[in-house]
Structure formats: C-alpha cells, structure tokens
Amino acid sequence: xxxxxxxxxxxxxQHLKKLxxxxxxxxxxxxxxxxxxxxxxxxISIIFNQIPSLNGYLYNEIIxxxxxxLLPKGFxxxxxxxxxxxGWYVVRKGDFDRYLTRPISPLFHTIVETIQFDAxxxxxxxxxxxxxxxxxxxxxxxFINIVLLIIAIIFGALIFTAIKIACAALAFWIxxxxxxxxxxxxxxxxxxxxxxxxxxxxxxxxTYIIPFAFTAYYPANYILRNGKPLYCIGGVVLMSIILLSLxxxxxxxxxxxxxxxxx
Amino acid sequence: MxxxxxxxxxxxxxxxxxxxxxxxxxxxxxxxxSLYCIVMYFIWKAVFMxxxxxxxxxxxMVDITLYVFLSNLVGFLTSxxxxxxxALEIKDGSIIMRMIKPVNLxxxxxxxxxxxxxxVITCTFIPVMIGVxxxxxxxxxxxxxxxxxxxxxxxxxxxxxxxxxxLNLLFGYLAFxxxxxxxxxxxxxxxxxxxxxxxxxxxxxxxxxxxxxxxLPFASLxxxxxxxxxxxxxxxxxxxxxxxxxxWLIVFILICRMVWYLAQKRLSSQGG
Amino acid sequence: MIKVQNVSKEFKKVxxxxxxxxxxxxxFSRKYDIVKAVNDISFTVAKGEILxxxxxxxxxxxxxxxxxxxxxxxxxxxxxxNGQIPYKNRKKYVREIGxxxxxxxxxxxxxxxxxxxxxxxxIYQVDDARFKKQMDFFNEVLELKDFVKSPVRTLSLGQRxxxxxxxxxxxxxxxxxxxxxxxxxDVVVKSNIREAIxxxxxxxQTTIILTTHxxxxxxxLCKRIIMIDKGTLIYDGSLLDMKNKFGKFREIxxxxxxxxxxxxxxxxxxxxxxxxxxxxxxxxxxxxxxFNSQKIGVSDMLSYILTHTNxxxxxxxxxxxxxxVRRMYK
Numbered sequence: 001x002x003x004x005x006x007x008x009x010x011x012x013x014q015h016l017k018k019l020x021x022x023x024x025x026x027x028x029x030x031x032x033x034x035x036x037x038x039x040x041x042x043x044i045s046i047i048f049n050q051i052p053s054l055n056g057y058l059y060n061e062i063i064x065x066x067x068x069x070l071l072p073k074g075f076x077x078x079x080x081x082x083x084x085x086x087g088w089y090v091v092r093k094g095d096f097d098r099y100l101t102r103p104i105s106p107l108f109h110t111i112v113e114t115i116q117f118d119a120x121x122x123x124x125x126x127x128x129x130x131x132x133x134x135x136x137x138x139x140x141x142x143f144i145n146i147v148l149l150i151i152a153i154i155f156g157a158l159i160f161t162a163i164k165i166a167c168a169a170l171a172f173w174i175x176x177x178x179x180x181x182x183x184x185x186x187x188x189x190x191x192x193x194x195x196x197x198x199x200x201x202x203x204x205x206x207t208y209i210i211p212f213a214f215t216a217y218y219p220a221n222y223i224l225r226n227g228k229p230l231y232c233i234g235g236v237v238l239m240s241i242i243l244l245s246l247x248x249x250x251x252x253x254x255x256x257x258x259x260x261x262x263x
Numbered sequence: 264m265x266x267x268x269x270x271x272x273x274x275x276x277x278x279x280x281x282x283x284x285x286x287x288x289x290x291x292x293x294x295x296x297s298l299y300c301i302v303m304y305f306i307w308k309a310v311f312m313x314x315x316x317x318x319x320x321x322x323x324m325v326d327i328t329l330y331v332f333l334s335n336l337v338g339f340l341t342s343x344x345x346x347x348x349x350a351l352e353i354k355d356g357s358i359i360m361r362m363i364k365p366v367n368l369x370x371x372x373x374x375x376x377x378x379x380x381x382x383v384i385t386c387t388f389i390p391v392m393i394g395v396x397x398x399x400x401x402x403x404x405x406x407x408x409x410x411x412x413x414x415x416x417x418x419x420x421x422x423x424x425x426x427x428x429x430l431n432l433l434f435g436y437l438a439f440x441x442x443x444x445x446x447x448x449x450x451x452x453x454x455x456x457x458x459x460x461x462x463x464x465x466x467x468x469x470x471x472x473x474x475x476x477x478x479l480p481f482a483s484l485x486x487x488x489x490x491x492x493x494x495x496x497x498x499x500x501x502x503x504x505x506x507x508x509x510x511w512l513i514v515f516i517l518i519c520r521m522v523w524y525l526a527q528k529r530l531s532s533q534g535g
Numbered sequence: 536m537i538k539v540q541n542v543s544k545e546f547k548k549v550x551x552x553x554x555x556x557x558x559x560x561x562x563f564s565r566k567y568d569i570v571k572a573v574n575d576i577s578f579t580v581a582k583g584e585i586l587x588x589x590x591x592x593x594x595x596x597x598x599x600x601x602x603x604x605x606x607x608x609x610x611x612x613x614x615x616x617n618g619q620i621p622y623k624n625r626k627k628y629v630r631e632i633g634x635x636x637x638x639x640x641x642x643x644x645x646x647x648x649x650x651x652x653x654x655x656x657x658i659y660q661v662d663d664a665r666f667k668k669q670m671d672f673f674n675e676v677l678e679l680k681d682f683v684k685s686p687v688r689t690l691s692l693g694q695r696x697x698x699x700x701x702x703x704x705x706x707x708x709x710x711x712x713x714x715x716x717x718x719x720x721d722v723v724v725k726s727n728i729r730e731a732i733x734x735x736x737x738x739x740q741t742t743i744i745l746t747t748h749x750x751x752x753x754x755x756l757c758k759r760i761i762m763i764d765k766g767t768l769i770y771d772g773s774l775l776d777m778k779n780k781f782g783k784f785r786e787i788x789x790x791x792x793x794x795x796x797x798x799x800x801x802x803x804x805x806x807x808x809x810x811x812x813x814x815x816x817x818x819x820x821x822x823x824x825x826f827n828s829q830k831i832g833v834s835d836m837l838s839y840i841l842t843h844t845n846x847x848x849x850x851x852x853x854x855x856x857x858x859x860v861r862r863m864y865k
Contacts, residue, residue: 007657014646029446036453043463047306050320051313054306098641100606103630104658113643118446179291186295189302197309202301256608256622259546260601 008112015115026117033121037070040192041129057194060133061224067129069192069216072156074122080161081116083168088178091171094261107165107251139223148233149219155240156215160188162243163210165251172254188212211239271374278378286382293387296335303331320467325402326493329395330464334489336391338461340383341424341484345372346448349435362527369519373428409494415501416492422508423488426480429515430455436519439526460486480511536742537580537603537710542612543766544573544598572598574766575612580744582709585736587757587774588746595766596746600714603744604634617709630659633703637715641699642687648698649683652705659706666705672738673701676731693724700728704735711735713745717752729755750853785833787824789840789849796844797822806831806839 019026044066048059057065090096090110099106134141141149167181187205191212195203206213214236222232307327310319317323322330349372352358361368399407434451456462458481465476465486476482487504490496496504548568573595580586588596601607602614605621605628614621619628635641642651656666674680677697682690690698696716703711713732717725729752735741747753753760753774760777762770770777791797797817802808812827826836833851840846 003657003660007654010650010654010657014650018645025446027446028450032446032450032453035450039453039457039462042457046463046467047310051310054313055309095639097601097606097636097639098634100625101604101629101632101634101641102658103626105626109658176287179288183291183295183298186298189299193302193306198305202305258606260598260606 004108004112011112012115015117019117029118030121030124033118034125037122037125040066055194055196057224058137060136061220062193063129064133064137064224065194065216065220066192067126067133068220069188070122070126070129071153072215073160073188074119074126075153076157076160076164077119077122078116079157080111080164081119082110082114083161083164084178084181085114086110087168087171087181088176091258092175092261096258097260100255100258106255107248137224141223145223148222148229152219152222152233152236155236156219158240158244159211159215159236162240162247166243166247169247169251169254172258184210188215191216193217211235211243214239271370274371274374275378278375279381280378289382289386293339296339300331300335304328307331322464322466325399327464328398329493330489332391332395333492334461334464334485336387337420337423337485337488338456338459339387340380340420341427343376343424343428343431344379345376345428346431346435346451348372349432350438350448353435353438368523369429369432372432376428412492412494416488419488419491419505419508422505422512423484426508426512426515427484429512429519430480430484432519433515433522436522436526455481455484458482459484460489466490478507480515483508483511536582536584536617537744538613538615539579539603540577540613542573542576542599542602542609542614543571544595544602544607545610546570546572571766573602573609573763576763576766576768577612578761578768578771580742582742583736583740584759585732585743585745585757587753587760588744588763589748589753589760590746590763594763596763597714598766599763600712600744600746604632604712605629630706631709633706633708633711635696635699635703635711635713635716637696637713637718640687640695641702642695644688645686647684647686648679648690651687651698651702655702655705661706665707669705669707673704676734677701677727693720693727696720696724696728697731700731704741707739708741710742710744713743715746715748717747717749725749725751726755732756783828784825785828785836786852787826787836787840787849788852789822789824789844790820790847791822792845792847794819799843800824800840802826806835 041063044059044062047054048062053059054062086096096106099109102109163184164181167177167184170177170180187210190198190202190206195206195213195217198206203213218227218232218235221227222229307319308324311317311324311327319327349358352361358368361371364371396406396408434448437447458476458479460476460482465473465482468476477486483504487508491501491504546569548570549566576595576599588599590596598607602609603616603621605625608622616628617631619631621628642648643654646654652666652670655661661669670679677700679697679701682694682698687695687698700713700716716732717728720728732743732745733756736743743756745752745756758773760770760772760774761768762777797815800815802813802815803810808826808830812830814825816823816825824836824840828836837849837851840849
C-alpha cells in the first residue's frame with residue numbers, strides 16, 4: 001500500500017510539473033468543465049423563473065442535488081481518467097502489453113498513470129453549488145451528516161469507477177469500447193435531477209441496474225428529506241461494492257482474452 | 264466541371280466508407296444523445312406538471328417535446344468533426360499532403376464529411392421524423408405534418424450545417440496558432456450548445472437577452488431550423504431568419520478564406 | 536530454465552471485403568477466419584544461454600515472445616519458465632523477467648528518464664544499494680549519463696533503445712526478452728547495443744531470448760537459433776550448422792556498364808551449377824547474384840563475372856536472414 005502511494009506521488013508531482021508548463025491548457029480544460037455546468041444552471045434558473053417548485057423540490061434543493069452529483073463524478077474523473085484511454089486506444093494499439101509485463105496490478109498501473117486536473121473545474125462547481133444551496137436552504141449539518149456525505153462521495157465515485165472499469169474492459173474483446181463507455185457515462189445525466197420526475201422504468205434502471213441515482217439523489221435526499229441513512233448512504237456503499245466486484249471480474253476475464261496487436 | 268465533381272466524389276466516397284467503419288461509435292453516440300433527450304423530456308414534463316396550466320412561455324407540452332427531439336436531431340445532423348480533423352492534420356503535419364494536392368482544402372474536407380453524414384441521415388433523420396410525427400398524431404389526434412414547413416426545414420438545416428462546418432473549421436485553424444486545442448474544443452462545444460438553443464429554447468430567455476441571442480450566428484445552427492419546422496415563424500419572420508442564415512454563412516466562408524490565406528503564409532514562412 | 540511444449544496460438548480475424556460494397560455487406564454479416572499464428576512449437580533453453588529467434592515478418596516470433604512473457608495465453612500447450620507458468624501467476628512471474636519491445640517503448644513518454652527509473656524502482660521494489668549498483672553498471676555499458684535528465688519523448692531512437700534496455704534490466708531479471716532490439720538503429724548504435732547485451736549476459740548470467748531481422752545480431756550474440764516460418768518451428772540448432780546445412784549463400788551486387796551483358800552470365804552451362812544453387816535478380820540499376828559458396832568459391836565466382844562482363848561497381852555481401860528463411864522454406 002505504501003508502495004502504491006509512493007508511486008502515486010511520483011506521478012502526481014510529474015503531472016503538477018506538466019500543469020505548470022501548460023497552464024493555458026489546464027485553465028481552458030478546467031474552465032470548460034466549469035462553464036458547461038454554468039449553462040445547465042442557467043437552464044434550471046430559467047425554469048424556476050416560471051414555477052415555484054419542481055415535483056415538490058425547491059430551486060435551491062434542485063441546485064443541491066445537481067451540485068452534489070458533480071462531486072463523485074468529478075473525483076472519479078480526477079483519478080481514473082486513463083480508463084477512457086484504455087477503452088479508446090491502448091488495447092487496440094496493443095500498448096497494453098507493457099502493463100502486463102510489470103509485477104503490479106495492470107488495473108492499478110493504468111489508473112495511477114494519470115491525474116486529470118481538468119476535473120477540478122467540475123469539483124469546484126459542485127462545491128460552490130452545494131455550499132450556496134445549503135446556505136440558502138439554511139441546512140444544519142451535524143458531524144455525522146458530514147461524515148456520511150463524505151462516505152457517499154467516495155463510494156459514489158467508486159460507482160463511476162466500477163462502470164468505467166467494466167466498460168473499458170470490454171475493449172479486451174472488441175478492441176475499442178470508448179463509445180460504449182460513453183453511453184453508460186451519459187446515463188449519469190439522469191442522476192442530476194430528482195429521480196421522481198422520471199417514470200418507473202427509468203427510476204428502476206438508475207436505482208438498481210446502473211445505480212447512478214445513488215451517486216446524487218439518494219445521498220441528497222438523506223439531507224433534504226431526512227431519508228433513512230441505511231438506505232440513502234448504505235445503498236451507495238452496497239451498490240459500489242457489488243459493481244466494483246463485478247467489474248473486477250470482467251476486467252480479469254478481459255485480460256485473459258487480451259490479444260495484443262499484430263507484429 | 265465534371266472532372267472537378269469527380270475529384271470531390273472520391274472524398275465523398277471515402278467519407279461514406281469511414282462512416283460505415285465507425286458505425287459502432289455512431290450508434291453509441293446516437294443512443295447517448297437519445298438518453299439526453301429523454302432526460303430533457305422528463306424534466307419538461309415535470310415543469311409542465313408543476314406550472315399548473317398547460318402553457319410555459321408560449322410553448323405547450325407537445326411543442327416542447329417536439330423542440331427537445333428536433334433540436335437534438337438538428338444538432339446531431341449539423342455536428343461536424345471539421346475542428347478536430349483539421350487540427351489533427353495540422354498537428355501531425357499531414358495538412359501538407361492536402362496542400363500539395365490540386366484540390367481546395369475546405370471543399371475536400373466538406374466532401375469527406377458529407378459522405379460521413381450519409382449514414383447519419385439515413386439512420387437518424389428518417390426514424391426521428393417519423394417518431395415525432397407519430398407522437399404528434401397520438402397526442403393531438405390529427406396529422407400535424409406540414410409539407411411546406413418540412414421543406415423549409417430541410418433548406419434551413421442545410422444552411423445550418425454549412426454554417427456549423429465553416430465555424431468549426433475556423434476553430435480548427437486555431438491549431439496553427441495554439442498548442443493544444445482539446446480543452447478549447449470542449450469549451451466551444453458547450454458554448455455553442457448553450458447559445459444555439461440546444462439546451463433551452465432561445466424564446467425562454469428574458470426579452471433583452473433573447474433579442475441579442477437571436478442575432479448571433481449560433482441561433483442559426485439549431486434554434487432557427489427547429490422553429491421553422493414547428494411553424495413558429497410568420498412569413499416575414501421566415502424571410503428574416505433565412506436572410507440571417509445566408510449572411511452568416513457568407514461571413515464565415517470569407518473569414519475562413521482569410522485565415523487560410525494567413526495560415527499558408529505562416530506555414531511557408533516557417534518552412535513547414 | 537525455459538520449457539515450451541507443443542504450444543499453439545490461434546486468433547480470430549474478421550474477413551473484410553474491399554470497397555464500398557464490402558463495407559455495406561459487413562454491416563449485416565461478418566465472417567471470421569481462424570488464424571494459427573503459432574503452431575505446435577516445442578523447445579528448451581538453458582540458463583545463461585542467448586537464443587535468437589528468426590523468421591519473416593508475421594512468422595509468429597512476436598506472438599511466441601508474447602506468450603513467453605505472459606501477455607498472451609496459449610490456445611494449446613504448456614510453457615514453464617523458472618518453474619512458473621507465465622500467464623497463470625503473471626504478477627509473480629514478471630518480477631523475474633525483463634522485456635524490451637523495439638517497436639514501442641516501455642517508458643513513460645512525458646517523464647524524464649531519471650523519474651522513469653524511480654518509478655520502476657518502486658514497481659519492482661529494488662532496494663537502494665542494488666539500484667545504485669545497477670545504475671552505475673548501466674552508465675558504464677549504456678552511457679545513459681548524457682540524456683538521463685531529458686523527457687523520454689525527446690530522446691533519439693538509439694538513446695531510447697538504450698534507456699529501454701536499462702529499464703528492463705533494473706531489477707536484474709533472470710530472463711531477458713528482446714523483441715527486435717536493434718530495429719531502425721544505425722550501425723554504430725547497433726554495435727553498442729550488442730556489446731551491452733553481451734556484457735549483461737556475462738555479468739549476471741542472464742538468459743536472453745531475442746528476435747531480429749539482422750543477421751549481424753545473431754552472429755555476434757547467439758550460438759543457437761530457432762527459426763519459425765508460418766507459425767511452425769523449422770530449425771533449432773547452432774548458426775554454424777544452419778549455414779552448413781542450408782548452404783552458405785553469398786550475394787554479389789553489381790552494376791554493369793552495359794545492361795545487356797547480363798546475358799553473358801550463364802552459370803548453369805559454364806559453371807555447372809544447379810538452378811537451386813544460384814539466382815539472378817535485376818532491376819534497372821542493380822543486379823544481384825545469390826549463389827551457394829560451397830558449390831563455387833567467392834573468388835571463382837568473382838573472376839567469372841569479371842571476365843564475362845564490364846563492371847561499373849561490385850560488392851560481396853552475406854545473404855540476409857529473409858533470404859535464408861525463404862530458401863529453407865523451399
């Protein structure tokens with residue numbers, strides 16, 4: 001474990017150096033994630049100019065859910081962005097070879113290589129929205145509330161990671177799985193709003209099959225609607241553990257099916 | 264003239280083939296966009312339920328549903344890769360290969376892209392249009408399809424695509440001057456989505472903002488064609504929006520030519 | 536040390552039809568072909584041996600190396616190296632091997648070389664004393680000092696290959712796999728790399744398996760070679776034996792003052808050679824004569840050519856591996 005952290009440190013330092021070198025790139029990257037979110041907030045604001053509440057949720061409550069949804073997504077984005085590259089290029093070009101000739105887990109090896117600082121734009125926006133809406137709603141957080149929310153963010157991020165691992169692993173069979181990963185990633189859009197606005201089928205899917213609802217709506221409900229912590233937070237933990245186990249099985253099966261590339 | 268056509272036909276054919284080759288990507292992209300539409304549909308549905316009456320700033324539920332699906336269809340049809348393909352060629356230097364061929368750079372890219380679009384049009388345009396009209400028939404109880412609006416819509420989409428193409432080309436040329444345009448490209452994407460009315464109909468913005476947005480070239484990309492199909496414009500307004508599309512198209516073509524001219528000079532002065 | 540028994544590897548390949556029609560067709564149905572990349576190969580390697588793998592492009596060399604390194608799982612057969620099965624206990628197994636793929640680097644593109652070694656030190660858990668000793672050794676044999684601070688992407692191909700070689704040896708592996716380690720390098724760098732490989736082999740008794748297209752690599756490094764063609768092993772033995780067994784072919788390149796002189800070279804009639812023993816290839820500028828030097832000596836051949844034609848330029852070379860492989864397969 002210490003070894004892993006040491007490795008991580010080396011890569012983070014290198015990424016920071018690169019960041020300093022290409023400051024403009026970082027600023028446009030993080031800035032664009034930030035601004036993309038602003039356009040969505042404008043959308044929500046315009047809606048609420050006309051209506052007092054959406055399905056029983058006030059403007060600031062919607063903002064809270066929206067802001068919270070950016071946190072697990074952002075942290076996953078920050079740490080595991082290299083999985084996209086695996087899905088799009090690494091396997092197809094046969095560059096996965098080198099991960100297989102090293103005595104550490106290839107999955108860990110791939111993940112550790114990249115830190116995507118662009119995600120800081122997403123995380124910053126999420127924090128701003130959550131704090132802003134909490135103040136507006138005059139929410140009181142106990143110590144336990146905060147601990148449970150942090151747990152929800154960590155395990156929520158793992159739900160994203162698990163889905164990314166499983167989708168990226170498909171590339172071992174079909175060579176390129178980036179676009180499939182994209183679809184699953186898109187479904188997380190559903191989780192940014194109260195899931196009560198969707199019909200039963202969609203609610204079922206995003207709660208139990210691709211459980212993005214656990215990355216934002218349920219944890220937010222724990223705070224906003226006094227939801228049961230066992231379901232709202234425990235659900236996040238349980239779902240992420242189940243998904244992560246499944247995705248690791250798929251990943252390991254995939255490695256055995258890996259065919260490298262010609263020559 | 265005929266020989267000229269044949270030259271670009273080869274680019275067109277190559278485009279069709281590459282479109283086929285990336286069909287899995289295309290299908291996945293299409294599914295992703297559909298999911299986005301579904302999210303928007305449900306949000307608007309909740310909005311209409313919450314607003315009490317069946318009217319939201321001059322739009323009813325049928326209008327907004329139509330708008331969500333059509334605006335995304337238009338966005339999809341007019342989406343273009345010209346920024347990234349051009350930027351890539353500039354970065355890896357293969358742009359030189361295009362420059363030494365006796366073809367117009369912009370037109371050859373356009374021909375390739377149009378070929379790429381054949382697949383998109385057959386697999387999305389027709390099913391989505393049919394779906395939208397079936398939806399209108401079921402909810403309204405009569406056939407609301409208007410052939411004139413449809414034809415005007417097609418013309419408007421073609422203009423919209425050409426504007427999008429040249430606008431994106433312009434961003435692609437930035438690669439001559441910028442290090443890495445990836446982040447920039449994303450920023451461009453989300454801003455265009457916002458200003459073109461792909462997220463919210465421009466009609467929903469407060470009056471003063473709306474007037475400004477409607478004059479910007481972005482409105483011509485998604486908002487105009489969608490509103491044309493929905494029959495939201497009077498005859499006079501129609502003339503005006505089409506005129507705007509044509510003017511913006513000409514403006515972008517001219518700017519592209521200018522930048523290309525400058526870029527060529529820069530290339531030759533740097534010696535590649 | 537290394538035991539390979541009846542190993543085969545099959546790949547599934549999509550059959551693509553050409554043209555627009557073909558791509559439309561493949562929308563609806565896809566045909567697959569089973570390709571046997573490696574077919575029933577067996578051999579053993581002793582500790583400290585340097586074994587050369589040769590064969591034409593696509594013969595199955597790389598696939599074999601990838602199975603030996605645990606990257607690919609064989610479809611059939613067994614592999615045992617250091618008492619371990621590569622693809623089964625991969626993580627444990629790769630600790631004891633080093634791998635260099637000449638075509639693609641194992642290093643991190645953006646990291647300076649020193650950082651790369653620090654990362655590898657952590658990955659392989661090399662202790663400080665050992666690390667220092669290895670780095671000193673590399674500096675001596677591979678001369679890394681000049682570019683150790685530069686990011687990998689700025690290195691020349693020769694520097695990169697030296698760095699790759701050092702990276703693969705950092706943890707003192709028992710077996711070193713080199714897949715075309717001299718590809719694309721100039722003559723000076725090639726011979727540097729060869730020297731380094733020899734030193735590594737002597738210093739640590741490292742078993743080395745290498746693939747190459749360069750006969751010089753084989754001649755300076757390997758006593759024993761294995762030749763693969765279309766996935767099957769067609770020769771396993773010493774280089775010398777092979778040359779004796781398959782004829783010692785030489786190549787004479789010449790350009791003539793008058794191209795029609797080529798008709799004056801009648802080896803069959805004048806020198807009593809079988810059609811198997813010689814071959815004439817010609818294009819506008821150059822004529823290549825390949826012949827069996829055991830049937831007719833190089834000097835006899837030269838004097839024959841010189842007396843029958845007007846030469847503008849002439850040179851004698853060893854026949855390249857591809858040519859030998861081609862002849863052997865006949």
